[in-house]
Amino acid sequence: MEHDYSIAELKHLATEIRKDTLRSITAAGSGHPGGSLSAADIMTALYFQVANLKTPTDPDRDRIFWSKGHIAPLLYTLLAYKGFFPREELITLRKFGSRLQGHPKKDSPPGVETSTGSLGQGLSVAVGCAYAARYDHSPVRVWCLNGDGELQEGQIWEALMAGAHFKLDNLCTIIDNNGLQIDGKVADVMDLGDLAAKVRAFGWHVIEIDGHDMQQCVNALEEAKTVKGQPTAIIAHTIKGKGVSFMEDQAGWHGKAPSQDELAQALRELDGEEGE
Amino acid sequence: MATAHKDVLSKLDGKATRFGYSDALLMLGRDDPRVFVLDADLAKSTTTERFKNEFPERFIDCGIAEQDMVGIAAGLSLMGKVPFTSTYGTFMVDRALDQIRVTVAYAELNVKIMGAHGGISVGPDGATHQALEDLGVMRMLPHMTVINPCDVNEARKATLAVAAMQGPTFIRLGRESVPIITDDTTPFAIGKGITFEDGDDVTIAATGYMVYEALLAHEELAKQGIHARVLDIHTIKPIDRELLLKAARETGAVVTAEEHQVMGGFGSAVAEVLVQECPVPMEFVGIHDRFGESGTPDELLTAFGCRHTDIEAAVNRVLRRKK
Ligand SMILES: Cc1ncc(C[n+]2csc(CCOP(=O)(O)OP(=O)(O)O)c2C)c(N)n1
Ligand SMILES: [Mg+2]
Numbered sequence: 001m002e003h004d005y006s007i008a009e010l011k012h013l014a015t016e017i018r019k020d021t022l023r024s025i026t027a028a029g030s031g032h033p034g035g036s037l038s039a040a041d042i043m044t045a046l047y048f049q050v051a052n053l054k055t056p057t058d059p060d061r062d063r064i065f066w067s068k069g070h071i072a073p074l075l076y077t078l079l080a081y082k083g084f085f086p087r088e089e090l091i092t093l094r095k096f097g098s099r100l101q102g103h104p105k106k107d108s109p110p111g112v113e114t115s116t117g118s119l120g121q122g123l124s125v126a127v128g129c130a131y132a133a134r135y136d137h138s139p140v141r142v143w144c145l146n147g148d149g150e151l152q153e154g155q156i157w158e159a160l161m162a163g164a165h166f167k168l169d170n171l172c173t174i175i176d177n178n179g180l181q182i183d184g185k186v187a188d189v190m191d192l193g194d195l196a197a198k199v200r201a202f203g204w205h206v207i208e209i210d211g212h213d214m215q216q217c218v219n220a221l222e223e224a225k226t227v228k229g230q231p232t233a234i235i236a237h238t239i240k241g242k243g244v245s246f247m248e249d250q251a252g253w254h255g256k257a258p259s260q261d262e263l264a265q266a267l268r269e270l271d272g273e274e275g276e
Numbered sequence: 277m278a279t280a281h282k283d284v285l286s287k288l289d290g291k292a293t294r295f296g297y298s299d300a301l302l303m304l305g306r307d308d309p310r311v312f313v314l315d316a317d318l319a320k321s322t323t324t325e326r327f328k329n330e331f332p333e334r335f336i337d338c339g340i341a342e343q344d345m346v347g348i349a350a351g352l353s354l355m356g357k358v359p360f361t362s363t364y365g366t367f368m369v370d371r372a373l374d375q376i377r378v379t380v381a382y383a384e385l386n387v388k389i390m391g392a393h394g395g396i397s398v399g400p401d402g403a404t405h406q407a408l409e410d411l412g413v414m415r416m417l418p419h420m421t422v423i424n425p426c427d428v429n430e431a432r433k434a435t436l437a438v439a440a441m442q443g444p445t446f447i448r449l450g451r452e453s454v455p456i457i458t459d460d461t462t463p464f465a466i467g468k469g470i471t472f473e474d475g476d477d478v479t480i481a482a483t484g485y486m487v488y489e490a491l492l493a494h495e496e497l498a499k500q501g502i503h504a505r506v507l508d509i510h511t512i513k514p515i516d517r518e519l520l521l522k523a524a525r526e527t528g529a530v531v532t533a534e535e536h537q538v539m540g541g542f543g544s545a546v547a548e549v550l551v552q553e554c555p556v557p558m559e560f561v562g563i564h565d566r567f568g569e570s571g572t573p574d575e576l577l578t579a580f581g582c583r584h585t586d587i588e589a590a591v592n593r594v595l596r597r598k599k
Contacts, residue, residue, distance in 0.1 A: 105383075114385070115379065121374075121375055124346070125379060128349060128352045129352070136355065158341035159344050161339070162339070
């Protein structure tokens with residue numbers, strides 16, 4: 001464990017991060033709230049508790065690749081909360097001249113490990129990075145975030161093969177299994193079938209968790225560090241739009257910005273949940 | 277084909293440019309521990325097998341998965357390695373274009389991309405295996421340096437040069453043995469064309485194998501009293517504007533020659549420079565908006581208009597239009 005937050009503190013942090021993510025999307029007038037909210041808990045656990053990530057330039061820092069690059073607003077909010085750039089800048093998301101591009105651009109702002117946005121590519125980058133880290137006997141661990149719809153890309157399965165073939169036990173990918181993509185339910189658009197069985201059959205250690213249970217998130221990420229001889233995939237069962245009633249499990253909130261009124265309601269709900 | 281092939285220039289030794297690539301990789305393997313070589317099940321054809329045999333721990337066979345290969349190379353480069361990805365140009369550029377665009381070029385990663393089997397001279401494998409659009413596609417990507425060596429020595433120098441620079445690069449290699457027209461004393465710098473023959477009547481700006489055909493054309497034209505300047509433009513991007521503009525000003529007519537689609541390719545790149553600052557009559561030798569087909573390299577170079585005779589005809593046409 002790299003840091004020592006209590007589960008309650010991590011949950012509070014995840015709520016604040018959800019709120020600022022939504023504020024930035026509303027300010028931008030566009031962006032992707034649904035998949036940001038589904039991944040918020042486990043990515044908060046990763047950035048604030050499990051990953052070795054003190055500064056964005058430390059050569060020995062863990063590398064985190066956001067293969068599903070469209071949820072850049074969550075990435076930027078996490079980086080701002082890490083202190084890698086000023087929080088005030090979050091409302092420049094998607095604005096002309098901003099460092100906060102619609103989809104991640106390497107080093108813009110510091111902490112964005114590389115450019116993503118065309119789905120399906122990040123896991124291969126993570127494989128290459130993990131390969132180099134092991135070659136160098138470096139302590140760097142490599143993490144990746146994939147969407148479930150994204151798994152329909154063939155390149156993902158090339159990378160799954162490669163990760164297992166090279167026995168990269170310093171590599172862990174998180175699959176944000178929220179069941180939705182743009183056109184509807186993943187199961188209706190192009191069913192992934194028994195995902196855990198498939199990934200396991202590709203040679204990965206698979207952990208299935210409730211991706212909104214903070215303790216399970218931390219435990220799964222910690223478990224990934226202990227696995228030997230194979231990479232790990234955490235299948236996080238999540239709810240797209242988690243925490244905002246009108247967004248939850250709605251494909252329509254994949255890539256739509258809340259209005260000011262909707263934002264106000266979302267913030268009230270998130271605060272309320274916190275108070276429960 | 278009873279042509280100048282059979283006289284002076286025919287005495288030259290030949291070797292395929294892909295061997296220049298692995299010659300350089302072996303040198304780099306010894307000198308630069310950052311260098312990794314990746315292939316996608318074509319290590320024999322691309323000649324990376326030579327590197328694999330000597331430095332197995334720095335060779336990665338990615339299997340038949342070109343898109344994954346580009347991503348793995350990107351990851352290696354993010355950890356300070358200098359990865360060279362290798363497969364046929366078609367599969368490298370066309371299959372993995374989105375990966376090269378977003379993962380490599382947009383992020384300005386230090387990935388060295390090799391497209392082997394460029395051009396129509398790939399031969400009997402036919403259209404699917406003949407990369408005819410690689411240079412054009414790669415030169416459109418921001419941050420990408422694009423090089424097309426004319427012989428095995430230039431391919432070796434180009435490979436060493438891209439390893440020494442920071443940023444994404446593409447080098448085209450050929451399958452067939454081609455005459456060796458440069459040696460260790462021929463200068464090589466990325467972005468600097470080379471004047472092979474001086475002349476004031478017309479400029480033949482050639483790239484890759486077509487530099488050799490341009491030299492043959494130069495000989496034939498000299499017999500007709502036409503003095504052609506022959507330029508080897510190995511770097512398509514950044515292109516040597518200065519050398520091209522000087523040649524256009526001094527000769528007043530330009531013919532480009534490439535074993536590639538003219539549309540969007542090398543000829544277009546030259547025209548983009550000249551039309552703005554020194555418009556002169558131009559002719560484009562190369563492949564004109566069609567797919568390749570099976571045949572011997574010799575048959576195909578002739579059938580697809582990539583011969584010195586095609587260059588000579590183009591020179592005669594352009595000279596009629598020259599003021
Ligand atoms: C190669 C590619 N195709 C299409 C898109 C457009 N797109 C953006 S997000 C998305 C759906 C992603 O679904 P999923 O991976 O499940 O993400 P999440 O549900 O977490 O938002 C699509 C199709 C893209 N960014 N890249
Ligand atoms: Mg999804």
